[in-house]
Amino acid sequence: MRPRMRAFTVAMAAVTLVAGTGTGAAGAGPRAQERDRDRGYRADITWVPCPEAADVECGTVPMPVDWADPGGETFTLALARRPATVPAEREGVLFVNIGGPGGSGVDFALVADRYFSPQVRQRFDIVGIDPRGIARSTEVACPPGRLDQRPSLTPANQAGFARLARFNRQFAAECRALTGPLYDHVDTRSVVEDMDAVRRSLGERTISYFGLSYSTLIGQQYAERYGHRVRAMVLDSVMDHSLGTRGFVETEAAAAEDSFREFVAWCGRTESCTLHGRDVPRLWHSLLRRADRGELSDPGSGTPVTARQVRDRAFADFYGPTWSSLADFLSALDGSTAPTKPTGEADPYLKAHLFPAVFCLDWSMPVRDHRELTTLTGRAARVAPAMGGSPLATEAVGSCVGRSGDTVNPQQRLRITTAPTILLLNARHDPSTAYEWAANVHRQARDATVLLTYEGWGHGVYDRSACTRNTTDAYLLDLTVPRAGTRCAAVEPAAATGRPAPVESLVSPLRSVG
Numbered sequence: 001m002r003p004r005m006r007a008f009t010v011a012m013a014a015v016t017l018v019a020g021t022g023t024g025a026a027g028a029g030p031r032a033q034e035r036d037r038d039r040g041y042r043a044d045i046t047w048v049p050c051p052e053a054a055d056v057e058c059g060t061v062p063m064p065v066d067w068a069d070p071g072g073e074t075f076t077l078a079l080a081r082r083p084a085t086v087p088a089e090r091e092g093v094l095f096v097n098i099g100g101p102g103g104s105g106v107d108f109a110l111v112a113d114r115y116f117s118p119q120v121r122q123r124f125d126i127v128g129i130d131p132r133g134i135a136r137s138t139e140v141a142c143p144p145g146r147l148d149q150r151p152s153l154t155p156a157n158q159a160g161f162a163r164l165a166r167f168n169r170q171f172a173a174e175c176r177a178l179t180g181p182l183y184d185h186v187d188t189r190s191v192v193e194d195m196d197a198v199r200r201s202l203g204e205r206t207i208s209y210f211g212l213s214y215s216t217l218i219g220q221q222y223a224e225r226y227g228h229r230v231r232a233m234v235l236d237s238v239m240d241h242s243l244g245t246r247g248f249v250e251t252e253a254a255a256a257e258d259s260f261r262e263f264v265a266w267c268g269r270t271e272s273c274t275l276h277g278r279d280v281p282r283l284w285h286s287l288l289r290r291a292d293r294g295e296l297s298d299p300g301s302g303t304p305v306t307a308r309q310v311r312d313r314a315f316a317d318f319y320g321p322t323w324s325s326l327a328d329f330l331s332a333l334d335g336s337t338a339p340t341k342p343t344g345e346a347d348p349y350l351k352a353h354l355f356p357a358v359f360c361l362d363w364s365m366p367v368r369d370h371r372e373l374t375t376l377t378g379r380a381a382r383v384a385p386a387m388g389g390s391p392l393a394t395e396a397v398g399s400c401v402g403r404s405g406d407t408v409n410p411q412q413r414l415r416i417t418t419a420p421t422i423l424l425l426n427a428r429h430d431p432s433t434a435y436e437w438a439a440n441v442h443r444q445a446r447d448a449t450v451l452l453t454y455e456g457w458g459h460g461v462y463d464r465s466a467c468t469r470n471t472t473d474a475y476l477l478d479l480t481v482p483r484a485g486t487r488c489a490a491v492e493p494a495a496a497t498g499r500p501a502p503v504e505s506l507v508s509p510l511r512s513v514g
Contacts, residue, residue, distance in 0.1 A: 041070050042200040050080055052110050057081045061201060063132065065181050067193040075182050077194055078136035079129045080109040086122040092231060093204050094124035094476070095195060097131070099213030099237075101358030104128070104135040108212075115463060117473050124208065124476075131218075132194060133179075133186035134354060140186060141178040142353035146171060153398030154377060161370035165402025168356065172403060175353060187361035187409040192222045199229060206231040208476060212460055213237045213433060217362070219422070220414055220441070223448070227419030232476055236425040236461050240437035242413045242444060245365045245397065249380050252393035255434035257384035259318035260284075262429050262457055266323050266493075274327040274337060284386060287333055299332035307388075315391050318431035319459045321493055356399035363411060365397050366404040373401070392432060414441055416448040421481045423472065424451045425461035428490075432459050450481055456490030465491045 041064065047057040059081070062074040084090040096112065097105040109128030113121060120126075133140040150171070151163045176183040195218065199207050208231045211219040216235035223230055243251065264280045267273040275283065290296045291307040298305050310333070317326035331337040367373050376397065380389030400406075416422070422445070426438035435453070442451040454461045454468055461468050467488035474480040 038200055038205070040200055041197045043197070045079070045198075045201055047081065050106075050110065055082070056110055057083070058106070060136075061198065063194050063197060065185050067185075067190055073181060075132060075138035077129065077132065077138075077198070078106055079127060079198060080106040082109050082112050082121070082126040084121070084123055084125050085118070089123055090125065091123040091477070092125070092206065092208060093127050093199075093202060094120070094208045094210060095199075096126055096128050096210045097212070097215035097218055099211070099215040100134070100354065101131075101214050101362075102134055102354035103213070103215065104130050105215075106130045106136055117469060119473055120476055127198070127202070129195060129198060131186070131191045131358075133182060133357060138182060139179075140175060140183060140354060140357045142171070142175040142357075143178070146174065147353060153394050155370060155373070158370040161373060161401070164398065168399065168402045171353075172356070172360075172406065175357060183357065184361070184406075184408075186358050188217050188221055188358070189225075189409045191218055192225060195222060196226050196229065205229070208232040210234045210462075210476075211236065214239060216433075217241055220416075221409075223416045223419040223422060224414065227416055230419045230422075232479060233419065233422045234425065234462070234472055234476065235422060235441075237430055237433040237459055238424050238426050238438035238441050239433060240440050241362075241411050242440065243411060243437075245367065246376065246379070248363075248365070249376050249389070249393045249397060250383050251434045251436050252390035252396075252432075253380040253384040253387070254436070255431050256315060256318070256387040256390040256392075258429055259321070259431035259457070260314065260384075260386045263314070263318065263321070263323050263326060267327055273324065274331040280330075281386065283330065283334060287330065296333065299329075299335075305333070308391075311387055312391050315387070315431060318457075321458045323493060355395065356403075359396055360400040360403045360406050362407070362409045363396065363400065364404055364407040365400045367397060367401055373397070390431075414444040416445045419448055420479075422449045423475045423481070424449050425454065425468065425472065426451070427454045427456055427458055427461055427464070429457040430459050450484060450486070452482055453485075453487045454490070455487055457493065464488070 043061045043063075045059040045061050047059045050056040050058040057080065058078070060076050060078050063077045064070040065073045065075050081093075095105075096108045097103065098108045105128030107128070108115075109126050112126045112128075116126070130137040132138070150167055151160060153164065155161045155164055172183075206229050209219050209222065211234070213236075216237065217239045219233050219235045220239070220241065223233060240251075267275045267278075267280050270276060287296060287310060288307045291305055291310055294304060296305045296310075297303060313329060314326055317323065317329075328337065367376065377389060377394075380393060384390065424438050424442055426433065426435050428435050438451055442449050452461070452468070452471055454464055456464060458464075462472050463469060465488055471482050471486065471488065475482065
């Protein structure tokens, strides 16, 4: 069974199915009149203290599985609300999402007191949503352990390519059978409709939004459809949904290779780096050759280590960046220093069932045969000779082989016509959401966006420095848009531990494709 293409037309906004008024929708006068004009699906939300944090409210709300049939089957959407700490100064709601696909907005709201500044927390109710199919919302269900049987994402021949395509189609069918109709409706445009329905259910005329990584796509598509409902929007580490397969693969490869070069440069200038004074690229390629020959073992566990595992471990350390940890690992792998903790599974999240469930609905990555796939991987390897490409691009393309007909939210250029100016944030040396992505999104929507460049490293910008935080806060709090071309200087990562961010586990590659 293939999911059908669904039309998101202006007529959808006129749907008058009203399931309730929502906790924040009570009132009379101008507010009630605005609500009457704001027609569309809404439902009551019953708030209770969250089990994880009594000062945060958790709730659930029924949502239509298929927004083309809002009176049909529903699923349960989970959300959390951290109330503004100074109610008298409350500006409104700040919706937050952590990305993925697979990241939990509820988790983000739970730790928001350790991430956002006191000024932001004073003025906004911070609302996090677990997108459809994810975490506390009705989840996508797949056969346990089935992905362990997946053929190689880089098959050696056409027969291996055909096996991968068959597996991907069969895996999707198995997940669809266990999940039900929701499986074919976990695309980002459906999430956008959910978010606006939550806005209506809360009784809010407009929202502010802060999205990290993959959830910047939620923000972009919300701004396209509901720009008049946006007060302010921050997109941190930006997805570029206009890219075709080749562009996606090559820009991801370039970002991964750039991060490797930055790691090498850091070791060269930092005496505390375990590899300081050594020829790091030479050591790196030596380790990869030994891994390919089956001669390399994990320094902590003694189990064999593949070249892909070495690259995946490095890629994960680029996110912080936690360069010191990577240097220690490579030194131990070479036998030059004492063993570190075992490598283990370098990319458990990237093999999770949620990635292909969402990504293959949002991105059309058609690859016809092994020859075409080999051409793509060859280009990536030439762009990134040390990293051999990007683990994220390998996962993205490989997961969708054989599923090109499933896409319901295919790539297109960004078209924003009614939203206020949107603030884009991106690190110059982001290993995942390439800086070129943010620059290209800005070019596509130059009149609707402004790009702040963080000149440093890693994934996620807001909490990198006083410059990044203060500039973003001024925009969120006072709608002060930074000048075009604004840049914030790099902050050298701590030599011992890298970036100690409160939401580091949420924005790591184990929880983010973007």
